[in-house]
Amino acid sequence: MHGWTYRRYGGPEVLEWTSLPETPPGEGEIAVRVACAALNPLDWKLREGHFRLFARGVPRGMGYDYSGIVEAAGPGVTGFKAGDAVAGMLDPIRAANGTLAERINAPAALAAPKPAGVSFEDAASLPGAGIMAVQSLTQAGVKPGQAVLIVGAAGGVGSFAVQLAKIAGARVTAVASGDGLDFVRPFAPERLVDYKREDWKAMDERFDVVFDASGSATFPECRRLLKAGGVSAHALPGAKLFLWSLWLRATAKERCLPVQERADIADLKRLVGLAADGRLRSVVTRVGRPEEVPEIQRAMQAGRNRGKIVVRMSPDPAAA
Numbered sequence: 001m002h003g004w005t006y007r008r009y010g011g012p013e014v015l016e017w018t019s020l021p022e023t024p025p026g027e028g029e030i031a032v033r034v035a036c037a038a039l040n041p042l043d044w045k046l047r048e049g050h051f052r053l054f055a056r057g058v059p060r061g062m063g064y065d066y067s068g069i070v071e072a073a074g075p076g077v078t079g080f081k082a083g084d085a086v087a088g089m090l091d092p093i094r095a096a097n098g099t100l101a102e103r104i105n106a107p108a109a110l111a112a113p114k115p116a117g118v119s120f121e122d123a124a125s126l127p128g129a130g131i132m133a134v135q136s137l138t139q140a141g142v143k144p145g146q147a148v149l150i151v152g153a154a155g156g157v158g159s160f161a162v163q164l165a166k167i168a169g170a171r172v173t174a175v176a177s178g179d180g181l182d183f184v185r186p187f188a189p190e191r192l193v194d195y196k197r198e199d200w201k202a203m204d205e206r207f208d209v210v211f212d213a214s215g216s217a218t219f220p221e222c223r224r225l226l227k228a229g230g231v232s233a234h235a236l237p238g239a240k241l242f243l244w245s246l247w248l249r250a251t252a253k254e255r256c257l258p259v260q261e262r263a264d265i266a267d268l269k270r271l272v273g274l275a276a277d278g279r280l281r282s283v284v285t286r287v288g289r290p291e292e293v294p295e296i297q298r299a300m301q302a303g304r305n306r307g308k309i310v311v312r313m314s315p316d317p318a319a320a
C-alpha cells in the first residue's frame with residue numbers, strides 16, 4: 001500500500017508517495033482501508049516544521065482525518081469488526097502515520113461508526129475542523145438567542161461553526177468574502193458581512209460571542225465588539241492571546257479564549273449524528289485524487305479556502 005510521507009521539513013516538494021508496509025493493528029487499534037482523508041491547515045504547518053519542538057519528528061505521514069472500512073480489529077478492541085464503516089482521526093501531533101494513505105492503523109478510541117446516510121467524503125470532513133468548531137462554541141458557552149459573530153465563516157472550521165451556532169439557537173453574523181459569501185449563505189446566518197467591503201471590526205453591533213475562526217484577528221479587535229461579559233474565542237492560539245486570557249480573568253468581565261482542540265470521540269459522534277440527521281450540511285467543496293495532494297496543499301496555503309477539501313484514497317465500496 002502507499003501513502004504520502006515526508007522525510008524532511010519544507011514545502012509541498014518534500015512530499016513523497018511512498019510504499020509502506022501493511023502491519024497488523026496493535027493493541028487498541030483498527031486497521032482501516034481509507035476511503036477519504038481531509039486536509040487541514042495543521043498538515044502543512046507540521047510539514048513546514050512549525051511544531052518540531054513537540055510534535056512527532058520526520059519521517060512521518062500526512063493527514064489525520066479519515067473515513068473508511070475496518071479491515072481488522074487489534075487486541076483489546078471491542079465495538080468494531082471487519083467490514084464496519086467508520087470516521088475517525090489520528091493524533092496529529094504524536095502519530096507517525098498519516099491518513100493520506102491507502103490503509104492505516106488508527107486508534108479505535110478515536111473512531112465512530114459511519115451511518116449509511118453520511119457519505120465517506122462528508123464523514124472524513126468532520127473530525128479536525130468539526131471538533132474544533134464544537135469545542136470553540138461549547139467553551140464560549142453559546143446559548144439560544146445569543147448574538148454570535150463568526151469570522152472566517154467560509155473556511156473549514158468557520159462553516160461548521162456557523163451551522164453549529166445556528167443549531168444551538170444563536171443569531172449568527174458571518175464574516176466572509178467573495179464566493180465565500182455564496183458558500184455560507186445556505187447555512188442561514190442572520191447576517192452576512194463581506195469583509196472586503198465592510199470593516200467588521202468597526203461595526204456598531206455588539207455580540208455575546210465573537211469567534212475568530214480565521215486566525216487573522218487580534219483580541220483587542222474582537223473585544224471592541226463584545227457585550228459586557230462577552231467571550232472572544234480564537235482558533236489560532238498564541239502567546240499574546242494566552243496573556244490576554246490571564247489578564248482578563250483578573251481584571252474584567254469579558255473573556256479571551258485561545259482554543260486548543262482535543263481529540264474527543266463524544267464530539268465526533270455528535271457531529272456524525274447531526275450529519276446523519278441532515279442538520280449539519282456538507283461543507284465539502286472539492287474531492288481530490290491522491291496525486292493532487294501537493295497541489296491542493298499549495299492552494300490551501302495560499303489562502304481563500306472554502307469548506308473542506310477531501311481526497312478519495314480508494315473507491316467507494318457502495319459504488320462497486
Ligand SMILES: NC(=O)c1ccc[n+]([C@@H]2O[C@H](COP(=O)([O-])OP(=O)(O)OC[C@H]3O[C@@H](n4cnc5c(N)ncnc54)[C@H](OP(=O)(O)O)[C@@H]3O)[C@@H](O)[C@H]2O)c1
Pocket residue numbers: 040041042128129132151152153154155156157158175176177178180195213214215216235236237259260261262300303304305306307
Ligand atoms: N487551535 C486549534 O486546535 C485549531 C484546530 C483547527 C484549526 N485551527 C486553525 O484555525 C484556522 C482556521 O482553520 P480552517 O481549517 O478553517 O482554515 P481554512 O479552511 O483555510 O479557512 C480559513 C478562512 O479564513 C478566512 N480568512 C483568511 N484571512 C481572513 C481575514 N483577514 N479576515 C477574515 N477572514 C479571513 C478565509 O476566507 P477568505 O478567503 O474570505 O479570506 C478562509 O475561508 C487555521 O489557522 C487553523 O490552523 C486551530
